[in-house]
Amino acid sequence: MSEAILEVVVTSAEEARAAVEGGADRLELAxxxxxxxxxxSLAEFVRTREAVTVPLRVMLRDKGGFQAADLDKLRATADGLRAAGAQEFVLGxxxxxxxxxLPAVRAVLDSIPGCRWTFHRAVDHAADRTAVRRAIDGLPGLxxxxxxGSVTGVAAGLPTLLEEADRHGEPGYTMAVMAGGGLEAEHVPLLRARGVHAFHVGTAVRYQGWDSPVDRAAVHRWRHLVDAARKDAD
Structure with a gap:
């Protein structure tokens, strides 16, 4: 895996193959x-896991959005995915x-012991993002x-991401930050220069938003961009 991580959001095994062929290091399946x-669905996870060998993080989120609408069902979903071979997740x-x-987060984590996971953009919707970051620091597998950096996306949240990157190592800031949510090419060199080494793209590698599939050539361009920014930062 390259030092700079490129994670691509995929919704199917076919998109997963295209993303990996384009140079994705890691996938988020949702x-x-x-x-x-x-x-x-469990079936789509199995298809996707069989299609690629790169790390695959699986979304655990229901119609409650950043709240857990049905915690028992979420735990059952997590149990099923874990039993089918999922080893990495996205939740919060x-x-x-x-x-x-925190009780909801811990309840779901109890269903995926030993797994690595990402705390997703719920942090951008929090009333106090610093308090949330401090509270999740040290949770198993995170x-x-x-x-x-902002509800509306990186364009507005870039100053926050840069400021938080400078606090890396402090309580609440020990985890790696993956920049994503409206990420644009111009943001990457600025973030990489401040020590952010992971980047997350979804619509940026699709030509017509979520209604179109992952485009391998677009992923390849992001792969080149992220790697070039890494070299410039060295």
Whole structure:
């Protein structure tokens, strides 16, 4: 795996193959992207896992969005995916007032012991992102926080991402940050220069948004961009 990580959002085995052929290091598998991504079906996970060998992180999210609408069902989904071979996940839940729902997070983690996972963009929707980051620091298996720095995307959240990158190593800032959510090519060199080494793309590698499939050539261009930014930062 290259030092700079390129993660691509995919919704099927076919998209997974295209993303890997384009140079993706890691995939996030989700369904219903028109709703910002939900847990995929067990069948689609199995198809996708059989199609590629790169790390595959599976979304654990339901119609509650950044809240857990049905925690028992989410845990059952996690149990099924884990039993089918899933080893990496994406999750994170807030209370209605925007605080971390730590009981819900821990309940789902109990279903995926020993697995690595990403705390997703719930952090961008939190009432106090610093409090959330400190509260999740040290949770078992957590190695990445996916963030745009803002609800509206990286264009608005870039100053926050850069400021937080400078705090790496402090309590709440020990996890790797993966920049994603409206990420644009011009953001990558700035983030890479400040130590951000992981990048997450979805619509950026599709020509007509979520209604179109992953384009291998577009992934390849992002692969080149991320690698070039890494070299410039060295």
């Amino acid at each position: 369904a219903h992207m028109e709703a910002d991504g939900m847990a995929p 839940f807030l209370t209605p007032d925007g605080a971390l729902d 190695d990445t926080v996916l963030s745009a």
